Amino acid sequence: MLHVDLDAFYASVEVLKDPSLAGRPVIVGGVGGRGVVSSASYEAREYGVRSAMPTVRARRICPDGVFVPPDFEAYKAHSNRFREVLLAHTPLVEPISLDEAFLDVGGATMLFGDPPNIAARIRAEVEREVGVTCSVGVASTKFVAKLASDHCKPNGMLVVPADGVLAFLGPLPVGRLWGVGKKTGDVLSRLAVRTISDLAATPEPILARLLGAQHATHLSQLAQGIDDRGVVPYEAPKSVGNEETFEHDVDDDETLLRELLALSGNVASRLRADGYRARTVTMKVRLATFTTLTRSKTMADATDVGADLYRAVADLYKALPGQRRRVRLLGVQATGLVPAGAEQLALLRGERWGDVERAIDRIEQRFGSGSAMPASLLDRSKHGHQF
Numbered sequence: 041m042l043h044v045d046l047d048a049f050y051a052s053v054e055v056l057k058d059p060s061l062a063g064r065p066v067i068v069g070g071v072g073g074r075g076v077v078s079s080a081s082y083e084a085r086e087y088g089v090r091s092a093m094p095t096v097r098a099r100r101i102c103p104d105g106v107f108v109p110p111d112f113e114a115y116k117a118h119s120n121r122f123r124e125v126l127l128a129h130t131p132l133v134e135p136i137s138l139d140e141a142f143l144d145v146g147g148a149t150m151l152f153g154d155p156p157n158i159a160a161r162i163r164a165e166v167e168r169e170v171g172v173t174c175s176v177g178v179a180s181t182k183f184v185a186k187l188a189s190d191h192c193k194p195n196g197m198l199v200v201p202a203d204g205v206l207a208f209l210g211p212l213p214v215g216r217l218w219g220v221g222k223k224t225g226d227v228l229s230r231l232a233v234r235t236i237s238d239l240a241a242t243p244e245p246i247l248a249r250l251l252g253a254q255h256a257t258h259l260s261q262l263a264q265g266i267d268d269r270g271v272v273p274y275e276a277p278k279s280v281g282n283e284e285t286f287e288h289d290v291d292d293d294e295t296l297l298r299e300l301l302a303l304s305g306n307v308a309s310r311l312r313a314d315g316y317r318a319r320t321v322t323m324k325v326r327l328a329t330f331t332t333l334t335r336s337k338t339m340a341d342a343t344d345v346g347a348d349l350y351r352a353v354a355d356l357y358k359a360l361p362g363q364r365r366r367v368r369l370l371g372v373q374a375t376g377l378v379p380a381g382a383e384q385l386a387l388l389r390g391e392r393w394g395d396v397e398r399a400i401d402r403i404e405q406r407f408g409s410g411s412a413m414p415a416s417l418l419d420r421s422k423h424g425h426q427f
């Protein structure tokens with residue numbers, strides 16, 4: 041079992057975006073009056089800056105800090121690249137957040153060597169491909185692997201062999217165990233249980249009386265290094281689609297094409313939100329007669345841009361046989377999804393439309409859905425209820 045965790049992820053990505061920040065105390069967080077720190081570089085941590093600390097306080101203790109607002113689009117792109125590197129080593133990857141994941145590498149040893157070898161390969165590849173260092177814990181259970189990666193941060197690797205688990209866990213404070221929050225911590229400190237070895241030495245019936253049988257069993261087992269949870273691999277969505285049933289059948293091409301443009305835009309914005317690009321787009325047209333026509337097109341480059349999807353579905357629509365069909369339902373579906381981390385694709389394509397649509401995403405996040413749209417849809421929104 042491996043736990044892989046990128047070091048000071050958001051702050052590290054900000055340094056990649058602006059290399060002049062390297063070596064400086066970089067603090068990513070809400071810059072408004074009530075903002076909190078979401079990530080701090082190790083230079084900033086030396087001043088005592090921590091995640092979840094109010095930004096106002098961080099400014100006080102780290103007056104030389106460089107404060108930047110979060111850029112989730114950049115973090116998501118780097119996170120996708122990170123996930124691709126992990127998936128190249130095993131399909132059993134369980135992402136916990138944008139910057140950490142568990143890996144079950146039991147089936148990968150024939151290809152890549154024993155788990156410490158795999159961990160070393162992953163560390164080198166993540167640094168090369170993502171541009172951010174990571175720390176890796178290697179252990180026979182999930183929670184020990186997680187504690188091990190925390191222990192060796194930043195840019196480290198710690199292997200805890202099965203017969204070394206108790207020695208590793210013993211001296212750690214009980215608060216480091218999953219499931220020990222403030223309340224449980226208070227109960228344990230009344231029992232003078234401070235370390236994990238104290239907990240392992242406490243008879244379970246005593247814990248059960250104060251914490252309930254289930255919680256007591258769980259904690260006792262963790263304290264003895266027992267954790268049988270496996271990796272739950274992430275499953276990528278197979279498709280993203282959107283369809284519209286009209287209140288009254290529609291028979292003019294202009295209206296139908298405008299609807300396809302709107303549907304393409306919705307599908308693209310969901311692809312971007314989920315961090316995918318699509319290779320294939322399918323148009324569905326249900327006629328008033330209930331006959332359903334579906335047509336697909338595979339594009340040269342995977343895309344998350346509505347204008348690209350629309351261009352493909354508009355071609356498909358125009359190639360339908362006959363004319364003046366009465367349409368009851370239109371749908372646009374994207375399949376052949378690939379993670380959007382491979383940024384070279386975007387560079388090859390020039391990204392003009394992508395930039396415009398990403399700006400729309402940001403406006404809609406601030407002002408609500410429908411507040412920004414291509415000019416050709418403005419007309420549709422004026423008569424928005426005619427369907």
Ligand SMILES: [Mg+2]
Nearest residue numbers: 045046048139
């Ligand atoms: Mg991290």
